[in-house]
Amino acid sequence: MKFIVVSFILGILMSCNQSSTTSIEESSQQQSIRDLLELPAHISAPAVPEYNPLTAEKIALGRFLFYDKNLSANQTQSCSSCHFQALAFSDAVETPFGSTGHQLTRNSQSLSNVVYHSTFTWSNNGFLELEDQLNVPIRADNPIELGVTDPHIDDVLARFDSDPDYVKMFTAAFPDSETGASINKVIFSLASFLRTMISADSAYDQYLLGDTTALTEQQKWGFSLFNGEKFECFHCHTGINFSVSYRDSNTTEGTIQYPFFNNGLYNVDGQGSYPAEDQGLYDLTLDLADRGMFRPQSLRNIELTAPYMHDGSIATLREVIEHYARGGRLIENGPNAGDGNLSPLKSGLILPFVATDEEIDAVIAFLESLTDYKFINNPKFSDPFEE
Numbered sequence: 110m111k112f113i114v115v116s117f118i119l120g121i122l123m124s125c126n127q128s129s130t131t132s133i134e135e136s137s138q139q140q141s142i143r144d145l146l147e148l149p150a151h152i153s154a155p156a157v158p159e160y161n162p163l164t165a166e167k168i169a170l171g172r173f174l175f176y177d178k179n180l181s182a183n184q185t186q187s188c189s190s191c192h193f194q195a196l197a198f199s200d201a202v203e204t205p206f207g208s209t210g211h212q213l214t215r216n217s218q219s220l221s222n223v224v225y226h227s228t229f230t231w232s233n234n235g236f237l238e239l240e241d242q243l244n245v246p247i248r249a250d251n252p253i254e255l256g257v258t259d260p261h262i263d264d265v266l267a268r269f270d271s272d273p274d275y276v277k278m279f280t281a282a283f284p285d286s287e288t289g290a291s292i293n294k295v296i297f298s299l300a301s302f303l304r305t306m307i308s309a310d311s312a313y314d315q316y317l318l319g320d321t322t323a324l325t326e327q328q329k330w331g332f333s334l335f336n337g338e339k340f341e342c343f344h345c346h347t348g349i350n351f352s353v354s355y356r357d358s359n360t361t362e363g364t365i366q367y368p369f370f371n372n373g374l375y376n377v378d379g380q381g382s383y384p385a386e387d388q389g390l391y392d393l394t395l396d397l398a399d400r401g402m403f404r405p406q407s408l409r410n411i412e413l414t415a416p417y418m419h420d421g422s423i424a425t426l427r428e429v430i431e432h433y434a435r436g437g438r439l440i441e442n443g444p445n446a447g448d449g450n451l452s453p454l455k456s457g458l459i460l461p462f463v464a465t466d467e468e469i470d471a472v473i474a475f476l477e478s479l480t481d482y483k484f485i486n487n488p489k490f491s492d493p494f495e496e
């Protein structure tokens with residue numbers, strides 16, 4: 110699968126910050142981000158690009174845009190058509206349909222703590238900021254999501270320019286630029302809203318903050334299995350966001366990791382290939398070794414985001430763990446038949462192991478402790494048109 114993205118230059122709004130930032134300025138910036146996001150003590154401030162400082166006004170506008178079907182060319186879909194708050198901003202389908210009825214090849218991602226990933230989407234080493242990624246759902250023409258392709262841009266923006274409430278919000282969010290909506294302003298506001306989607310109030314967080322009773326004994330056991338050398342999960346799903354694809358405002362440029370792994374889901378030709386419609390990073394790099402390379406997902410709210418994997422091809426957490434315990438998935442029949450355990454391209458960390466039902470139950474119970482009910486009910490992220 111390939112997203113053919115219309116070429117796009119982050120031109121107009123990018124004003125370089127010439128002044129060299131001192132560490133005092135830096136920490137006061139971090140503090141203002143912490144305040145805006147109401148971050149709890151155990152969560153670091155996210156990285157925010159200098160060209161799009163976080164403001165309450167952009168966040169407020171972004172929230173409206175996220176829920177507004179006027180942001181699709183044919184006015185049938187909004188971001189929230191595939192990203193539902195009740196499901197931690199995923200949907201419940203294997204792969205969704207775009208606004209014109211095209212079925213996408215990838216599963217809709219959860220957006221909880223999305224800002225902490227070092228790259229965006231299931232597999233793209235070029236999307237290093239949310240601002241880069243957002244062109245895809247809005248502008249892509251293959252497959253079409255919201256379908257705001259070149260011939261439709263003016264119509265879509267005119268909808269916002271002719272609505273006095275939006276005119277006010279755009280002016281408040283971008284006081285220093287020409288009035289009126291633009292695709293860049295839309296993207297900058299949506300990115301700002303996405304950066305506020307912090308999920309840090311699960312039972313696991315309470316436990317981290319010192320409440321030793323917040324996890325059951327079974328969940329604590331599951332946590333230690335998850336972090337042990339038999340299950341090996343932590344090698345790729347670690348840290349506060351349970352992904353080695355991680356970055357925050359303290360991560361220095363040279364130390365950011367951009368990890369992608371083949372976790373043995375497919376091996377259709379015995380050489381490690383994935384189904385032709387989506388070979389992961391390979392589709393961008395054309396390097397054969399990149400077949401099946403995907404970003405390790407955050408496991409925050411994972412109980413709510415089934416079905417799993419980049420194509421939604423695993424239905425339950427139990428089956429996910431069974432897949433890992435087997436050292437890769439065996440597909441016996443059909444066009445995708447093959448044994449992932451024998452894939453020459455799967456990561457060396459994906460090795461078969463024997464787990465009892467009780468151990469698997471415990472790991473699932475631990476994963477369920479990452480469900481954050483406050484996040485999925487937080488009015489800050491809800492549909493503003495329903496207020």
Ligand code: HEC
Binds near residue numbers: 254
């Ligand atoms: C038709 C369904 C659909 C719509 C509409 C949609 N998305 Fe998505 N979203 C997806 C899918 C599928 C992916 C995974 C894409 C990939 O891996 O290539 C995704 C991925 C993302 C990601 C990357 C998450 C991560 O962890 O890296 C962000 C951010 C995102 N969407 C935000 C939005 C926003 C904002 C909108 C509205 C402008 C939107 N989406 C509209 C289906 C959709």
Ligand code: HEC
Binds near residue numbers: 342343370403408
């Ligand atoms: C070698 C790195 C690696 C290891 C080890 C690993 N994972 Fe993963 N995990 C990934 C990658 C990469 C993906 C996405 C793969 C894809 O979609 O094709 C993933 C996906 C997942 C998903 C689905 C996420 C979603 O949103 O659909 C779950 C759940 C998961 N892993 C749990 C685990 C558990 C539990 C363990 C330990 C038994 C584990 N992982 C071990 C790399 C790893």
